[in-house]
């Protein structure tokens with residue numbers, strides 16, 4: 001499945017790009033990035049269902065339900081081309097060792113989802129865009145813990161779009177990494193760690209941030225008076241090449257090299 005539509009023009013997102021440049025993150029409402037009033041309700045109804053989401057053994061938080069897609073995008077000027085990526089496998093990510101295959105939803109079959117992916121990729125300031133990359137799209141439904149602890153996802157940008165919440169809590173936070181700190185080492189919060197965002201995001205709100213600048217996370221959900229809680233959020237990652245493309249390119253190069261050597265052998 002691919003999407004090459006050229007009739008689409010990106011919305012004016014200069015308010016997001018400016019906040020990102022000044023602060024490293026931005027919180028915006030969906031209408032302000034050109035999504036229609038009924039977009040959230042329709043998109044949520046279509047994707048956040050028991051048929052589409054799955055609870056996977058070994059995942060953490062344990063009670064989380066999820067699904068995932070990975071889009072391969074290319075920018076040529078202002079033209080954005082999208083294709084489903086070959087795999088959605090995650091390897092050694094989020095503190096979980098090994099390769100995981102979560103439930104896949106191929107969202108490019110749906111024009112509404114294509115519109116969302118295009119809009120979210122346009123949140124990345126033009127000068128920060130990579131000519132080619134992968135874009136991870138994660139559908140998360142949590143009931144208790146949202147994440148385990150402050151962390152990096154080791155990608156270029158992270159985008160959260162909160163779609164529904166029952167109960168309280170689930171405050172999203174960002175701790176700015178002190179300058180000159182070694183990103184490979186765990187954050188030592190005895191050293192000055194500035195809490196720059198501590199905010200409960202409501203349905204319709206999006207948070208975008210540059211991953212390397214912050215450790216991020218969210219506090220646990222607090223149940224509603226009936227004792228239950230639930231939060232549906234779309235978490236997207238503008239990936240670095242190391243996530244998928246670097247290995248794919250290396251594999252391609254070695255295949256071409258082998259084919260070349262075999263062709264030479266036949267000369």
Ligand SMILES: [Fe+2]
Nearest residue numbers: 151152153216
């Ligand atoms: Fe994360």
